[in-house]
Amino acid sequence: MLRKFLSLSFALLVVAGCGAQSPKSAAPAADAVQSTADYVVHTLDSSLSGVAAFEAIKAEYAGRVVLFDFWATWCGPCRAAMREIDAVKEGFMQRGVAFVYITGETSPEADWQRMIRGIAGHHYRLTKQQWSELCQSLAMPAIPAYLLLDAGGGEVFANLGEGGYPGNEIISNAIEVALTK
Numbered sequence: 001m002l003r004k005f006l007s008l009s010f011a012l013l014v015v016a017g018c019g020a021q022s023p024k025s026a027a028p029a030a031d032a033v034q035s036t037a038d039y040v041v042h043t044l045d046s047s048l049s050g051v052a053a054f055e056a057i058k059a060e061y062a063g064r065v066v067l068f069d070f071w072a073t074w075c076g077p078c079r080a081a082m083r084e085i086d087a088v089k090e091g092f093m094q095r096g097v098a099f100v101y102i103t104g105e106t107s108p109e110a111d112w113q114r115m116i117r118g119i120a121g122h123h124y125r126l127t128k129q130q131w132s133e134l135c136q137s138l139a140m141p142a143i144p145a146y147l148l149l150d151a152g153g154g155e156v157f158a159n160l161g162e163g164g165y166p167g168n169e170i171i172s173n174a175i176e177v178a179l180t181k
Contacts, residue, residue, distance in 0.1 A: 050133025073107035081165030104131025150181040
């Protein structure tokens with residue numbers, strides 16, 4: 001019952017900001033503005049639509065297996081999932097898998113900047129409009145949500161419609177499949 005309540009609450013928060021916007025032409029994807037050995041912060045052209053922004057992000061990782069993690073700083077299940085995946089993430093990163101974290105403006109920038117220092121991977125913070133459009137276009141009512149693409153850009157795993165971390169075993173198995181394609 002509590003899980004249903006929390007899922008519905010997250011869904012309402014995410015969906016409330018979703019709105020349609022006409023796609024704009026894609027600009028260069030992103031510029032790294034901050035980097036350490038563990039994390040890289042990218043910026044996007046704020047004039048891009050949510051769909052165009054996501055296409056630009058995906059283009060940055062063409063030819064690589066990539067796990068997209070849609071999350072927010074205020075989301076307890078998102079933060080718990082990030083701690084859980086740490087047990088398997090480093091090994092996959094050493095094999096060339098990219099871990100890409102995408103959030104929106106519901107994550108206050110100062111909190112986001114502070115939190116990502118402990119999250120190895122590539123980080124993007126979308127505008128409210130980009131996040132809303134992306135949520136709508138991916139039919140993503142709740143977070144955390146995940147999308148795994150193989151090196152050819154094909155979808156190997158997604159739980160965008162239901163949200164929640166599926167666990168390390170499922171994610172690891174899906175990444176192993178993606179690495180063989």
